[in-house]
Amino acid sequence: MLKKMLIAVGLAVVTLAATATPAAATEYQSALKIRGIQYNAPGTDDNRCSGGNTSEEYLTIKNYSKTATINLRGYLVKDAAGNSFKFTADHYLQPNDYVRLRGGNGSDSDKNNVVYRDNCNFIWNNTGDSIYLYKPSGAGADSHSYKPSRDDADGNGYITFH
Template sequence: MTRKMIGLALALGGTLAATLATAGPAQAATPTVQISKVYYNSPGSDNRSNSSLNAEYVRLTNRRSSTINLKSWTLRDKSRHVYTFSGDVRLAAGASVYIHTGKGKNTSTHRYWGSGAYIWNNTGDSAYLRDSAGKQIDSCSWGSKGSYTSC
């Protein structure tokens, strides 16, 4: 009886191992906060005016069913330009916040990097979102076509 049980256990273990080995990779989970749009090529000529700089932005969207605090989260590009959320920045479930490149008054839905130069490259770049512990939450990349990308 013991040999039959051992044989059955080995057979089941082998079947399970074979099933796991042939299973495809797990689908990536939707991030809690997603980079949902990057407008990297502001309309008109790139004259570095504040209105042109602010037409360049990243939209983050909360995909959770509850509010999340973005305090100390960072948004960065390939060239290591870094925007850090300061203070309590509460993003409600399903809500979005826009991070504009130029200067302005921060609100709950619009934040301003305060840069006098463009951050996002029109010829291709990547945006990376990290939480307060430095863990990458989401990323979005684009090439040289168009003015914006939806991620």
């Protein structure tokens, strides 16, 4: 009887742990991780390069290392449909620093922690999507899937992962 109770408790703990984590999250050995995503830009979606709100949609990538500086050159970000952005210029993240990868056009800035995709189309789906971050070698650095109904409790269009 005690053995059956212990097994039942163990299964309940495993089930609880499995449901507490988004199903498609993969934990890689990487200091660079997807911190969060503003998948739904405030206001009505408008992807005009002049006057639109594409730049209000962004992905936050953070260097969680306590000691290493990471150059983003060569890192690749993709969504489930294969839309992608590759960091082609040097952009250094100091330990615990972050960058916001924004849609639209603008001036990239280490000081202001921003890189623009130079593309005015929205990349992240408002209904849910998957995000993949790849190292320059092609190895996975981080990935997450989101669904607003599951992951955005306050409905503000922003989801935090790490």
